[in-house]
Amino acid sequence: MALQDKYAELLQTATNMGVANLASTEQAGVLHVSGTAKSTADYDALWALYAKIDPNMSSGDLMMNIDVKAEAGARLKVTTDSTNLNIRSTPSTEGEIVGKAAHDEIVTLVEKTDDSWWKIKTKDGEEGYAYAQYLSPEA
């Protein structure tokens, strides 16, 4: 359980934050952690802690599969660097672009299609799939 020790602070912090369904198991040299954080702030804090414990996150020994609580209808902020976020007809970059959401725009979650693609709706009524990485649930 060496990895549980290495990331003990992270696991303890996640517990204290009330991360839902928090689970962790070590398998083949990788610590798998999953759960649902209450807010984007908690999520960011956990990732910052990961980077602190494992500089550059380069050991490849932690699979931190933590997501942020967001239900259909939740407000999501577009967190691209500065560009527009493409909204596509299918959950893939192969999908045709059916709309765009601006940087920092607030969109509505329709469904979490999978871990990488979420179906969203903009205030103009454009609906489609966007890359979840660039969407942060608003408190």
Place this chain on the structure above:
Amino acid sequence: MKLTKLLLAVLVSATLLFVGCKPKDADIKANVEKALAADPMMTGTTVDVKDGVVTLNGECKDDACKMHCEEVAKGVKGVKSVLNNCTVAAPPPPPPPPPASLTTVLDGPTQQKVKDGLKDIPGVTVEFVGNKAIIKGQVTAANRLKIMQMLASAKVLSDVSGLTDKK
């Protein structure tokens, strides 16, 4: 007259016989305890008997156990009724579920997700070897974080030792 006497004698002896046959509370208690002890389901059940009424106390692991406990006591000779005061233990907490990320796959669609995720991050290349995504290139700290978060949400194991910091 003779008949009355005879009847009385029969009645008296019958009463004596019944009273004599009636198991004493202490015996009933011993027998109930013995019956319960013979049953592996029971642990820590206490038995009290008063005038043939058995009172059971203790903790049973579930409702079935509690019912069973009562049935066993009722089956003991001399028991008139059973007052079942056993409590049922709270069920043990279910074992924590395994982390959702434990199963990592690197099939076509997953590889595509990784590629999609890296699309907007300049200066990195990805190669899929075995069950890992090997990512190389020069990145800013912010983009490194994005890559790691993207890999985690796609549940992909990775080797980012070839990822260097952009000054």
